[in-house]
Amino acid sequence: MKALSRFYPKSLAGQIALLVGVALFVAQAINFGLLLRERQAARFAQVIVPTVTRLTDASDRLLATRSALPDAIRIPRGGYLTDPRTRVQLHATNPLDANAGRRADLEASIRRGLEEGGTHVGQLVAIVRPFKLDERVLKELGPRRVERLQRMGAELVVAVELPGKGWLALGSPWPRTELALIWQLIAQTLILYIVVLVPVLLAGRRIAMPLRTLAQAARSFKPGDGTPPLEEQGSGEVRAVIGAYNALSRRVNGMLDEKDRMLGAIGHDLRTPLQALRVRIESVEDEDDRARMADTIDEMSRTLDDILSLARLGRPSEKMTDVDLSALVDAVVEDFRDLDHDVTFEETPRLAMHLRPTLMRRAVRNLIENAVKYGGGAEVFLVPREHSVEVQVCDRGPGIPPDKIDAVFDPFMRLEESRNRDTGGIGLGLALARAIVHDAGGTISLANRDGGGLIATIALPR
Numbered sequence: 001m002k003a004l005s006r007f008y009p010k011s012l013a014g015q016i017a018l019l020v021g022v023a024l025f026v027a028q029a030i031n032f033g034l035l036l037r038e039r040q041a042a043r044f045a046q047v048i049v050p051t052v053t054r055l056t057d058a059s060d061r062l063l064a065t066r067s068a069l070p071d072a073i074r075i076p077r078g079g080y081l082t083d084p085r086t087r088v089q090l091h092a093t094n095p096l097d098a099n100a101g102r103r104a105d106l107e108a109s110i111r112r113g114l115e116e117g118g119t120h121v122g123q124l125v126a127i128v129r130p131f132k133l134d135e136r137v138l139k140e141l142g143p144r145r146v147e148r149l150q151r152m153g154a155e156l157v158v159a160v161e162l163p164g165k166g167w168l169a170l171g172s173p174w175p176r177t178e179l180a181l182i183w184q185l186i187a188q189t190l191i192l193y194i195v196v197l198v199p200v201l202l203a204g205r206r207i208a209m210p211l212r213t214l215a216q217a218a219r220s221f222k223p224g225d226g227t228p229p230l231e232e233q234g235s236g237e238v239r240a241v242i243g244a245y246n247a248l249s250r251r252v253n254g255m256l257d258e259k260d261r262m263l264g265a266i267g268h269d270l271r272t273p274l275q276a277l278r279v280r281i282e283s284v285e286d287e288d289d290r291a292r293m294a295d296t297i298d299e300m301s302r303t304l305d306d307i308l309s310l311a312r313l314g315r316p317s318e319k320m321t322d323v324d325l326s327a328l329v330d331a332v333v334e335d336f337r338d339l340d341h342d343v344t345f346e347e348t349p350r351l352a353m354h355l356r357p358t359l360m361r362r363a364v365r366n367l368i369e370n371a372v373k374y375g376g377g378a379e380v381f382l383v384p385r386e387h388s389v390e391v392q393v394c395d396r397g398p399g400i401p402p403d404k405i406d407a408v409f410d411p412f413m414r415l416e417e418s419r420n421r422d423t424g425g426i427g428l429g430l431a432l433a434r435a436i437v438h439d440a441g442g443t444i445s446l447a448n449r450d451g452g453g454l455i456a457t458i459a460l461p462r
Contacts, residue, residue: 011204011208012204012207012208012211013200013201013203013204013205013207013208014204016200016201016203016204017197017200017201017204020196020197020200021193021197024189024192024193024196024197025189028185028188028189028192031185032182032185035185047156047172047173047174048106048109048110048113049113050172051110051156051158051170051172052110052113052114052117054087054088054170055088055110055114055119055158055160055168055170056114056117056118056119057088058088058090058168058170059119059162059168087170088168088169088170089168089169089170090166090167090168090169091159091166091167091168091169092166092167093167094123094125094159094161094167095159095167095169096125096127096157096159096169097127098125100127100129101127101128101129102125102126102127103126103127103128106126106128106156106158107124107125107126110124110126110158110160111124114160121160121161121162121163122161122162122163123160123161124158124159124160124161125158125159126156126157126158127156127157127158128154128155128156128157128174129154129155129157130154130155154173154174155171155172155173155174156171156172156173156174157169157170157171158170158171158172206234207234207235207238209234210233210234210238210239210242211234211238211241213230214230214241214242214245217230217245218245221249223249223252223253223256229246229249229250230242230245230246232246267304270304271301271304274297274300274301274304277293277297278294278297281293281294281297319356320354320355320356321354321355321356321357322352322353322354323352323353323354323355323357323360324350324351324352324353325351325352325353325355325360325382325389325391325460326347326348326349326350326351326382327350328357328360328361328364329345329364329380329382329391330345330347331361332361332364332365332368333345333368333380335365336368336369336372336378341372341377341378342372342376342377342378343368343371343372343377343378343379343380344377344378344379344380345379345380345381345382346380346381346382348382348384351382351384351389353389353460353462355440355460356436356439356440359436359439359440360436360437360440362432362433362436363432363433363436363437363444363458364380364391364393364458366429366430366432366433367391367393367429367430367433367456367458368380368393369429370395370429370430370456371393371394371395371397371454371456372395374395374397374398374454375395375396375397375453375454376395376396376397377395377396378393378394378395379393379394379395380392380393380394381394384462385459385462387461387462388442388459388460388461388462389459389460389462390457390458390459390460391457391458391460392455392456392457392458393455393456393457394449394453394454394455394456395449395453395454396449396451396452396453397452397453397454398452399448399449399452399453399454400446400448400454402448405446405447408430408446409430409431409434409444410431433458437458437460440460441460441461442458442459442460442461443458443459444456444457444458444459445457445459
């Protein structure tokens with residue numbers, strides 16, 4: 001079944017054409033069976049019935065006596081007698097080879113016809129063979145009849161035993177219509193396929209083209225990118241689907257616009273009291289208390305920034321530009337070096353990439369920040385591949401249990417269960433990094449490092 005499924009058409013036009021083609025083939029097969037049966041019945045009426053009539057007439061004429069053959073019709077040694085009226089031959093023995101392709105169906109039909117006519121026979125042999133016309137027969141027949149017989153293609157030769165009296169034998173033209181019928185049906189089928197399948201393929205293509213356009217638009221849909229609505233074309237049903245997609249995209253854009261306005265209001269309403277608190281803590285005389293309050297306010301500001309950034313990634317305001325990824329990673333590493341963190345980076349040649357630099361810088365910074373926090377330092381590598389570029393951030397920390405690797409990308413997920421920011425933050429760093437990388441069309445993965453530690457890899461398409 002899997003092997004056959006490879007040849008099954010995937011497109012709508014192909015499936016419609018296959019369905020119509022199979023239906024036409026089945027219809028033509030049924031038509032062929034009916035025509036073949038009709039031809040066989042007609043052939044029976046044209047050949048079998050006259051053969052039975054001639055045999056019955058000959059038996060009555062040549063074998064009128066019941067005892068023995070009269071001297072007038074005794075058969076010469078090695079020869080035969082011919083009835084001049086029916087051209088049926090009388091032989092002393094069976095003139096046919098009983099093993100030369102006998103037709104049991106014809107024998108049964110001829111025997112039944114003879115018995116219905118009152119002629120009781122013994123053995124009966126019926127053979128369909130190519131014409132074998134000797135010179136004597138050719139002389140007796142006219143050239144036109146010989147030509148017509150040869151066009152028939154074959155002859156039916158019948159030998160009937162009359163017990164104790166000899167064998168009656170005759171030959172009749174046997175039209176071979178099956179081959180001509182097959183070629184006729186093949187020609188009709190080809191004509192039907194051309195007349196029916198070509199319009200079906202054109203109609204299927206006309207239906208499928210707007211559907212393919214719709215599928216491509218749905219795959220590449222990005223809210224707020226300014227893409228105009230799709231043109232409603234095709235059949236009525238297809239136009240209705242395209243119209244529903246356009247309405248859906250407008251609703252999605254409207255909801256995201258409302259979400260952006262809501263996030264902007266939330267950010268403004270939360271930052272205002274935080275700034276007021278920062279001003280108020282300046283009046284606190286105890287330096288330790290003032291420092292702890294300031295750290296708390298900074299933590300709340302960073303948490304708010306992370307939450308708003310993660311919520312807005314569906315519609316980033318930053319445009320995609322061509323940047324040097326090597327220089328971008330080196331700038332992030334230098335920021336950590338300026339803070340005396342143990343972060344190394346092997347410089348690589350210039351790698352031009354099309355992405356959002358600010359967001360990608362934040363994703364790389366989150367990975368390095370985790371490596372510094374849990375491993376005391378980070379080793380950063382930029383590895384060009386054939387179809388992608390990998391940013392690898394390695395550390396020698398405790399690593400992550402294999403069953404937790406996928407879960408750490410969930411928002412607010414922390415392996416360290418306390419909510420102390422100094423021991424792991426609030427669990428948005430990896431979620432934000434994954435959202436940024438996915439927005440750029442890449443992937444991000446974590447793997448435990450040989451010898452201990454973790455490898456965080458960002459793979460971006462080139």
